[in-house]
Structures are given as structure tokens and as C-alpha cells.
Amino acid sequence: MALKFYNTLTKKKEEFKPLRDKEVGLYTCGPTVYDYAHIGNFRTYVFQDILKRYLEYKGYKVKHVMNITDVDDKTIKRSQEQGIPLKEYTEKYTKAFFEDMKTLNIESADVYPRATETIKEMVELVKKLLEKGLAYKSDDGIYYDISKFKDYGKLSGFKIEELKAGARVKKDEYSKENAYDFALWKFWKPEDGDVYWETEIGKGRPGWHIECSTMSMKYLGETFDIHTGGVDLIFPHHENEIAQSEGATGKPFVRYWLHAEHLLVNGKKMSKSLGNFYTLRDLLSKGYEPVAIRYVLLSTHYQQKLNFTFKSLEAAKNTVQRIFEFVDRVREAKGKDTDISDILQEAKNEFEEAMDDNLEISRALASMFEFIKKVNQLIDSGKIGDNNKKGILGLIQEFDKVLGILDMRKPEVDKDLIGKVSKIAEEYNLKSSNNFEKLMSSIIRFRESARAKKDYQTSDTIRTKLLEIGVELQDTDKGVKWKIKI
């Protein structure tokens, strides 16, 4: 079956055909770094992660760009209130954002361009729009004249006539002359303090929308495959991105627009005043595990509103536990193999058919649980031997390339494992301990010193011995880490 996505632009489910064979350009509107991101934001980022992982599962090479909005009204205001320079202020929340993304096992983008580092290119884009007569200078900024862009409204369905009637116009983003013309460049005003750039188009700073047009085209080209965000960005943000980009280049900007519906808490919009507003950090400090949070965020189809409740978080915890226990059970099975290739094939097909159909995650998960049920019965009747184990674990790991759950498992270190690791430590005359972390650190340190002395035989033997008892050593940019194998 062909891969299909619902495209907000055409309002249809469409077969996905990237511009270049087996390569996909993906842009995600990133965070405005004025505070910690909330679980609603992460709903949208987890959706984008599932999308990206599934494209990779299908064999596409994804070039993924996510911007960091590190200059806008909110960041300036907050940094001033706290008396911290803008850069220092936004750096703190950018760092926190990356940490949170890692906590939720969201794959990193290839590039995270910052708005403040892309000013030159934004100025070029604004100049182009001025040259083309699509933008005009006013006393407080440069604005886009939306009446000059004939396709304005094609994404969101908004009509200029309706816009004129008023509604959703935020004053500081729009022109005084024409309430629906939006700011491309805002001239400096005293409240901005030291936040400004001296440029050919005047002293000031960019509007929010121009940031995303510039950063996406800079890294992905004038036309690219997929652009994602939450539904609140369809209008005006994405509508304006189209007007800016297509207005300037005369070419189609984005081919597939995918939008995630909002997360609600107990059926209500999340808001600080209702006391139902949660950052990821709030949930972690209440003791919830990242893997359960990720599961809650991914398990509702992205075009449906996600109603977050603590009950659903508890349920997710149990579901994830069931998957982990299943994996253990398969590993420990000691039956005799019978042919289960049909069962494996059917499960794989069902999972892929569901995901191909506009990422129907609930159906994909249901097919995985059906598979788990069948395998459990086969284990009960002694039909799972070493060969079948490989097939089953292999398939679960394939599914997990998309779900990203298994490698979030907190290692369960039992006495048995501590005993095995202690034995290895003893063989090398290392200090014994009942603490697994300590034992592993001293083994890793010992192995590092062997490597430093070019004693690769010892370092390889240690790696192999650990692998035999289910502990894997991984070389990372932060040094050697251990991981308990599933």
C-alpha cells in the first residue's frame, strides 16, 4: 500500500511522493524559547517524531530542520522583566528544550537554526518582497500587503473579506494601515532596549513569520516536501509563510502540510489560570516516567484532539510495562519452534497498512497487541524456540523504530545481574560493590585504561563478557555508556 498523508493544503488524503526519490525534506516549527515547553507542545513534537521515524522506517532519508525562535515579543519581554540579556535568557530555555526532547526520546533534527543567526537571510527575503511590490514600509515597520498575493487563504480557507470583518488580529503583529497586513520587519522602539539589528532595511528585528520562511528555505530549498506544526499555526503563521515564500520565489513552497490537533487536559484547553497547565518537567517531578508520557502523547491519532488525564497516564504506564514484560517473556521462552512466519508477516503487514494510512497509530498499536496476544499463546503451548524468538524480537524492534519505547526502558537491575557483573569485576581485581552503577563505572574505567595502553584484547574481552550477560557498551560523544539489552 502507498503511504498517504492528510494534506491541510488540499484537504485530502494524498499519496506521498517526495520531490527526490527516497529523500524527504521536513521542516517543523520549533519552540519559542521564553519558557519551558508544555506537554501540548510535546504532543506536536512527538507526532512529528512518529512521522519522521515512519518515513525512515520506509527507507527515506529525512533531512529535518527545526527552528528555534529566539527573538520575538515574548522572549524580549520576559528577558527584560528578569533583567537578563536576551541571548542568555533564550539559551537557558533552548538547552532545557533539547533536554526535554531527549527525555522523550524524540530524534534530533539535522539542523536547529536560530532566528538570531539567520537575520541576514531574512533581510534578503524582505528586500525581495519589497522589490516585488508585495511589501511596503510604514512608520513602525515593513508589512506584507496580503491583497497583492492572490493565493492568500489557500491553506487556512480564510477569505480576505472575512478578515476585514475583524476577528483574530493581534495588534502588535499587524499594520495600522491595513489590520490584516502582517509585520515582516519591526523597526526598533525604545521598549526593545538593546535588541535590534542595523540592516539595509532599517534598524529593528524580524517578524515571527519571516523567520520560518527564511530558515526552512535556507536549509531545504525553495520547494520542499513536508512542513509540520500544531493546528493553531495554520492561520496566520503558515498562511503567512506561504505568502512570503511563494510571493518571493514564484514557486510552490511546501508540498504536504501536516498539522497536529491540540492536547487538552481533562477536556479543557490547558491554561495556567485553570490550574491544568503542565510542562514536561511538572510531570517528571510528580514521578511519572518519560516512557509513559511518550506513550500517551503518541497513541492518539494526530488529527484527533488528545485528552490528557492522569488516568490515561497511569494506563499508559501499564501498557508500556506489558510490552516490556512481553519482551522478557519471549527471551525466556524455552519451547520448540514451529513455523510462525505467517503470524509474523501478518502483523508486519497490518502495522504498515495502518501507518501507511495517514499514520493511523491506534490501528497500528492494536495490531501489535494482537500479535503480542498470539505470541503469548504460542509461548504457553511451548511453540517458541530460539529461532522464533529471533523473529519475534526482530519484529518488535522494527515496530519500535517507529514507536521509540523500548530503548526508554529503565534498566531493571536484579540481584542476579549484579552478581554476574560483580564476578567480572572480581576477575580484574576491581573493588566489589552491591551498587550496579558503581560496578559498571569501575569496569568501564578499567577498560578505558586498558585501551589507553593499547591492550585491545582486554578491552574486547570485557565488552564480550558484558554482552554475554546482557549489558551492552556504547561509545557516545560523552564517553562510554552501558545499556541493558532487551
Ligand code: AMP
Ligand atoms: P510555540 O512554542 O508556542 O510556538 O509552540 C510550539 C508548537 O506547539 C507549535 O507547533 C504549536 O502549534 C504547538 N502547540 C501549542 N499548544 C499546543 C497544544 N495544546 N497541543 C498541541 N500542540 C500545541
Ligand code: ZN
Ligand atoms: Zn514556524
